[in-house]
Amino acid sequence: MPRYEKIDLHSHYCPDFYREALINNGHKNPDGMPGVPRWSEEAHLEMMNKINYAYDTLNADGVALKANHHGIYMGDKHLDPVFEELNRRHAIVFIHPTTPCLQDGTPAVPVNLFPRSTYEFFFDTCRAVINLFATGTVSRSPNIKFIIPHMGGAFPPLITRFSSVAPLLGLPGIDPQLTPAFCLLEYVTVDRIVYGSDFPWTPLNPVVSLSDEHDKYLPVVFMDEEDREKLNTKNALKLLASAGPALRSARMSSEKKSIVIIGGGIIGSTTAYFLTRHPKYDPSKHSIYLLEATGIASGASGKAGGLLALWAYPQSLVPLSFRLHKELAAEHGGVERWGYRGVGCGRVELSGRKLEAKEADSKTSPSTTSSRENTSDAHVSLQKRSVESHARLKKTTGLPHDLDWIAEECVESYDNMGDPSDTAQVHPYQFTTSMASLASEFGANTILGKVTRIEDEDRPIKRVHYHLSQPEPTSSTSSPQPQVLEATDIIITAGPWSKHIWPSAPISNTRAHSVTIRPSRPTSAYCLFTSLLLPKNFKSSIIINTTKKSRATHVVTPEIYSRPNNEVYACGEGDHLVPLPASTADVVVDPTRCEDLIDYCSSISDELRDGQVLVQQACYLPLLSGAEGGPLVGRTESPGVWIAAGHTCWGIQNGPGTGKLMSEFIFDGDAASADIKDLDPRRWLKH
Ligand SMILES: Cc1cc2nc3c(=O)[nH]c(=O)nc-3n(C[C@H](O)[C@H](O)[C@H](O)COP(=O)(O)OP(=O)(O)OC[C@H]3O[C@@H](n4cnc5c(N)ncnc54)[C@H](O)[C@@H]3O)c2cc1C
Known part of the structure; x- marks a missing residue:
């Protein structure tokens, strides 16, 4: 046998x-x-x-x-x-x-x-x-x-x-x-x-x-x-x-992780930072790549207001992130490095003063096109307060005594929203770029390159395809050479562009303009949510086509934040007039919208009216389309592919918490610092 x-x-x-x-x-x-x-x-x-x-x-x-x-x-x-x-x-x-x-x-x-x-x-x-x-x-x-x-x-x-x-x-x-x-x-x-x-x-x-x-x-x-x-x-x-x-x-x-983060806004940069600070991170074994198409913080993360608040949303993420902001500032000298400080915050109802007739030219002139359409896409509210938080606000009368850079005769009412114990701010560009460079100091690699696609086939090692944003000097052609990174884990943090990389992610966007002004004298630390009744002679781009009656009663809601570096930031309502461009480098700035913001500020503050306009800019806010809640933080439907996107108007506040939790997902398999089941991306990802 x-x-x-x-x-x-x-x-x-x-x-x-x-x-x-x-x-x-x-x-x-x-x-x-x-x-x-x-x-x-x-x-x-x-x-x-x-x-x-x-x-x-x-x-x-x-x-x-x-x-x-x-x-x-x-x-x-x-x-x-x-x-x-x-x-x-x-x-x-x-x-x-x-x-x-x-x-x-x-x-x-x-x-x-x-x-x-x-x-x-x-x-x-x-x-x-x-x-x-x-x-x-x-x-x-x-x-x-x-x-x-x-x-x-x-x-x-x-x-x-x-x-x-x-x-x-x-x-x-x-x-x-x-x-x-x-x-x-x-x-x-x-x-x-x-x-x-x-x-x-x-x-x-x-x-x-x-x-x-x-x-x-x-x-x-x-x-x-x-x-x-x-x-x-x-x-x-x-x-x-x-x-x-x-x-x-x-x-x-x-054992050997190769982690590729796509998008160098605040979410990608804080994720890189916390990955490099995770106890299991070993630079001799693990590789971390931060792939950014244009420049670190070149999108909303460099152009946002920078308000942080314990009363922000979602509450599953906010307390952790607010605390981490404080700890990061203490550890890395954030007060000097990125302007971290506690602030007062309030909602203020204002009646704007008459402005002198405007010069035809803007005070600074970005080389951009202008649009004065007045469709429903032309102004989208970016108000940060939820209805619930509004209801909780304590109504007070009169301005705080040290809020002296708003003309008193313009103030109708002031509602206190927060004080330095529960409200703070950072300079978003300085914070985001600091996070990225602190991550680099511990071994993360930043690559300026645009991701074109990811191969996430059913295998543990995935491939990320990208083009270098600046072709290598040694390259014989000027066209970008395709590059590939192998990855055990891919984290999509491309803000409003996340859908381009992961099509099932229901992320939409809104364009928003903002300006910064150097006031004629330093301003006290307040961030204001205004409701501003425009004066009758106001030639705002967003009311230019409205009827006489509505022009007389038009109310706008710019947010105006004093910053520590003798700067005041103001942003206006969003719009859907220009679709999301291919990259942050192609964002179209409408100078008339920036002029409006400058005029709103001038109509309520002598210090801002007499100040110097520093920056006029626009960016795209990442939103969740057709759904409530978010952001998306965690696993996608494909093992080894993660997403942290859709942070709406609280991405600066929630950046550190998101980064910390993503580092726990990657190294520990689950998020431990906060219970964020309500943010599980698989709730929203469309198959
Ligand atoms: C006017 C305004 C004011 C705001 N104020 C506040 C505030 O006071 N407080 C607050 O908490 N939040 C605020 N926000 C919200 C906050 O700015 C955003 O939620 C946050 O910046 C989103 O960060 P992100 O990293 O997800 O996206 P982004 O900052 O948009 O970063 C995404 C990055 O991905 C890159 N990218 C895109 N595609 C690719 C690709 N294919 N390959 C490689 N890289 C790619 C982009 O170049 C970009 O740098 C504000 C937003 C706006 C618009």
């Missing part, structure tokens, strides 16, 4: 320390077995001398899971994160049965005459496998290859029962068309059967005699020599060889 060469996919490793621990802790007879067998590597190799080949050359690896752990069966929701991770790693999962248990962990062995392995194991395997199907774990884990021992245990004869009952119970189950047959071969082709010895729980002599028996009857069932080879070796080789590279890649993802 020929002896077939086999690869053993069911054997146990039972080192001495494990054996002793079992015996010393009351498990002399685990699962009712007569004892704990002795095991050594040498004995195992002697039993199966091909193990070296499988172990060293094929990188044999995988995960062995018990069918149940004290009554928690495979498929239980508590194990979902385990299967999610195993799926991500394309793992081979070997399920081994054990003593059946009730849900409270009590062993359930009604008949105790035999060791559990004699027949209880078979039912336990069956229970676990059915639970895996019935809970949808199998369909949610397409990358996992399961090895079910003992020819599937009691599962094959019960498949029909299960598949016919499952639909009646509304369980996802398996194919209801399966035909009844008491035979594994009805369901499993010869391509899916492998050999297993169960050594050393099955001692050497029985292993040999069972193997001989196996070889004797094999030609009876499988007449084709090729089928026998498959069953004995080829299937195992295929399984292990295919798993080899996947496992190596997966190991790279847990």
